[in-house]
Amino acid sequence: xxxxxxxxxxxxxxxxxxxxxxxxxxxxxxxxxxxxxxxxxxxxxxxxxxxxxxxxxxxxxxxxxxxxxxxxxxxxxxxxxxxxxxxxxxxxxxxxxxxxxxxxxxxxxxxxx
Amino acid sequence: xxxxxxxxxxxxxxxxxxxxxxxxxxxxxxxxxxxxxxxxxxxxxxxxxxxxxxxxxxxxxxxxxxxxxxxxxxxxxxxxxxxxxxxxxxxxxxxxxxxxxxxxxxxxxxxxxxxxxx
Numbered sequence: 207x208x209x210x211x212x213x214x215x216x217x218x219x220x221x222x223x224x225x226x227x228x229x230x231x232x233x234x235x236x237x238x239x240x241x242x243x244x245x246x247x248x249x250x251x252x253x254x255x256x257x258x259x260x261x262x263x264x265x266x267x268x269x270x271x272x273x274x275x276x277x278x279x280x281x282x283x284x285x286x287x288x289x290x291x292x293x294x295x296x297x298x299x300x301x302x303x304x305x306x307x308x309x310x311x312x313x314x315x316x317x318x319x
Numbered sequence: 320x321x322x323x324x325x326x327x328x329x330x331x332x333x334x335x336x337x338x339x340x341x342x343x344x345x346x347x348x349x350x351x352x353x354x355x356x357x358x359x360x361x362x363x364x365x366x367x368x369x370x371x372x373x374x375x376x377x378x379x380x381x382x383x384x385x386x387x388x389x390x391x392x393x394x395x396x397x398x399x400x401x402x403x404x405x406x407x408x409x410x411x412x413x414x415x416x417x418x419x420x421x422x423x424x425x426x427x428x429x430x431x432x433x434x435x436x437x
Contacts, residue, residue, distance in 0.1 A: 247431065
């Protein structure tokens with residue numbers, strides 16, 4: 207079975223400082239992992255995805271994530287936060303055939319000026 | 320990336336009425352679409368998987384007679400909330416997969432529909 211744990215429900219950073227949003231997964235096989243961002247009252251937008259290629263994945267808006275099998279982690283990072291990054295972020299793992307997607311509980315990122 | 324359009328974005332209805340939400344894939348064919356419900360400050364809860372030309376597959380605890388799903392074409396799935404009650408008020412989001420060439424698994428989401436039942 208697959209599952210995702212997002213360790214922090216809220217993260218607050220100052221503009222210009224690094225962002226770290228943590229995600230740990232559980233999967234009985236090599237997983238496909240995704241990070242999505244959701245702005246208020248909007249749908250979800252894909253930031254980046256890992257599908258068994260390079261372990262360091264670069265996404266849009268300066269975000270990246272590193273797949274670490276030994277730690278079963280897929281943490282999302284950004285070197286310098288921008289005010290527009292304030293949103294809800296979801297870590298997602300899918301089954302082998304992309305038939306089911308399992309969402310983490312979400313992390314709300316607050317960026318202070 | 321692929322575009323999924325969801326309509327209406329907001330709807331307010333009286334208790335006892337039915338509301339239909341449409342989900343369209345604009346530039347790709349979607350044999351499968353997913354319907355989610357999101358409660359305030361919570362994650363997405365999968366309600367059902369909508370399959371073109373066949374019955375939807377509902378998740379445990381989701382009333383199929385309450386939430387009617389129709390996937391009549393490769394680009395359109397609809398969710399109808401029947402005899403809506405205030406507890407059905409929520410944010411409903413659809414998503415679809417683009418299984419075209421080079422598919423690598425990601426879901427494309429609609430903008431969501433905020434349903435308020437008075």
